[in-house]
Every structure is written in C-alpha cells, then in structure tokens.
Amino acid sequence: MDELYARYAEETGISPERLRRAVADVGADLGMHPLAPLELGRISEAEWGARVRAALRARHPGLDLGAARLERFGEQWLGGRPGNPVMAAVVRAVRAAGHPVGLLTNNVPEWEGHWRRITAPAGRFDAVVDSCRVGVRKPDPAVFRIAAAASPTARHVLVDDLPENCAAAAAAGWRTVCFRDDAQASGELSALLGIPLPGPGTLPAAGTLPATGPLTSGRAGRTP
Template identity: 55%
Template sequence: MIWFDFGGVLSPPLAELYASYELKTGITPEQLAGAMKTVSDEMGMPPLAPVELASISEAEWGRGLARALVTDHPGIDLSRARLETFGEQWFEGIKANPVMMDAVRCLRESGITVGILSNNVVEWEAYWRLMVEPAGEIDFLIDSCKVGFRKPDPQIFRLAARTADIAPGQCVLVDDLAVNCEAAEAEGWRAVHFRDDRQALRDLGRLTGLSAAFENLPSLSRA
C-alpha cells in the first residue's frame, strides 16, 4: 500500500506555495514562517501543530499569526491577508501536482491500494480535496487533525497500518520531509523521500515494479 503525503507531494512544492502566498498578500515566506513558529512556541508545540492537531481553530490561529506579524514587523501591511480564513487564500489558484495525480491513478489501475497520510487542518479539507479529485478515489485517509497524531509521531503510522488492515512492512510512505520518512521506517515501513517528480517515480517504481508504467505517464513527458 502506498501512502502519499499531501503538502509538497500531491500539492506543488512548499516553496512554490509560500511564493504564491507572498504574491497574494505581500507577506514573505520568512515572515510567515516566523509567525507560525511564534504561535506554536506559545503553545509549546512544533510549527503548525496547533492547527494540524485541531488544538485551536483556523480563526484563532490566524489571529495569532496577525499578532506575531505585527509584533515582529511593526508597520507590516496585512490589508491583503485573510489570516482568519488562511486556507482559502493559501490554496486559491493552486492546482495539484499533475505527475503525482497520474501516479496515483496508475497505482490504483494496477491494483495497488493508495491512501493519503497527511498533517492537515480541519478547515482546509474542502480546498485540498478539490485539488486531488483528478487522481480519483483514494482508498484511505489518515488526517492528523482528525486522529490526534501528526507525523512524525510513530502513533500515526501504527494507526494507518491498522486502519488499512495491512502489515507495516507492506506500507510505503511518499513524503517530502526526511524526518517523516525516517519515522515511518522506524515503524517497519518503507519510504520514498520525495525531492522531485522523476526521482520519486524512480524510487517508487523500484518498490512497486511499475517503473515502465511510470515512465509513460502523460504529465511526466510534459514536465
């Protein structure tokens, strides 16, 4: 079974998402990342964990971001930012990674079970689900904000394997963060550390025996 991360794998790279958000709002990636860290530090949690575990609402998180941005960057212009409905603006105009959409379809057509294992936010589900619709039906979804664990917590990998009723050694995680891949492997999973489309497909092809099929993905020839 192949478990895909959403952000940075099924979505465009995170650097592209941050750059797109800066164009929409004027808030730089460094400013935004700093504000996210401030809000999480105040709660004694890793960055993004408060909303990815649904410990606070998106609106509360957004107000915290605003406070941190104003405190750290006096005079910053937040007039274009809709921080209390952050996800709507973050995903606005963003399309899923077409190569990974084709890969998901190829896997399922080959009879391989596919799931999404993601650290995500309750209020963002409508936006990211719409993005991944072109991939077709997903067999299983493990979403941090619904289950109360987030990667790299080993409990989320144990829960995913139990939910799919499959042995850990039959699970493969495709994730853009090395720490998540390492945590999955520590639980007996295999992992593909996503760096770019072609590298990920090479590694995934070796694990699944679908190298030839992946080489012929329509979107890969256009990438």
C-alpha cells in the same frame, strides 16, 4: 512549498521568513510544534490566523497586513492551487496494478475542501488518515500505527516530501520515497513496487487509466 511561499508573498507582501517566524511564535506560545495547533485541530483556523496576525504585528509593527486573509488562511494558501498531474497519474497507475492507496496527511479541518479538490485527479483513496481527525501528526510514531491499522495491506510505502516524516516511517518498518521531484519519486516508487509508472513527459493519454483508485502518500494540501 517554495512556490506556495512565493505566491503568498506576492499576494500579501509577507515574506516567507516573516511568515515562518510568526507561525513558530504561535506554536511556541502554545508549547507546540509550529504547525501542531492547526494540524491537531487544537484551535480553529480563525483563532490561529488571529494569533499569526498578532505575532506579525509584534515583530513588524509597520508591516501592511491588509492583503492577508490570515483568519481564512487556507483560502489564500491553497485556493486555486492545482494538483500535481504526474503524481496523480502515478497514483492511478499504482491502483490499477492492484495496490491499495491511502492518504496520510497532516492537515486542518477547515482545509478539507481544498485538499480534496487538489487530490481529486488521483481518484478515491482506500483509506484517509488526517492528523486533525485522529489527534496525532507525522512524524509521531503513533500515526503510522493508526495508518497501518486502517490499511488493507500488511506492507506500506510512504511518499512524503519531509525527511523527518520519511525517517519516522522507516523506523516504523515502512518503506519510503522522500519526494524531491516527480521523476525521482516516480522512479523510486516504480523500483520499490516492481511496476512501470508514468513520469514527466510520459503521462498517459486521458482515459487510459482508471479515474478511481489510489499508495500511502503524505502529499496533499500542505500547511506552511
């Protein structure tokens, strides 16, 4: 996330702290978690962006917002962002070993094209549970019940970079890998599943793993 904030700040002049506070203001005005209005599909990206713009102006009247496409935030936040080649290879290897893989994501209706592009190298998911489609988001326990019902397996592993999501999944009876970096996540998942998995510096040559397939993961195009 830090690199996304840094890139956004470079493009727009809006610091990470200012953006976070404005997003929190919008959530508070609606009586929700800062990101819930977007990730539950309660308001459109355009309305959310207009509210964030107003919150920034209220806190920082002199701030130049001319470079910020807030009403089309996803284009600027995720546009051109590459996927993670190591984790894409991990997902393909997990699927090749016979394990179904799903995507459990807190996301935004207008951003589906972005996260599908970002996750495409991982191959086809056996199930997708998107917060904005099902009306509940991580770490709500209900979303793990929905994901489990959509899964063809009885046991599940969540790979996610937010500790609160991992804690909620563990409370629901899932095993978890709290992502910190590629090597750590690949190693922990390898140990949990009992299969060798690629890591940094050990990516297989192109074409040696199937392009289709995919682990129940929480990492896709991320909201701020």
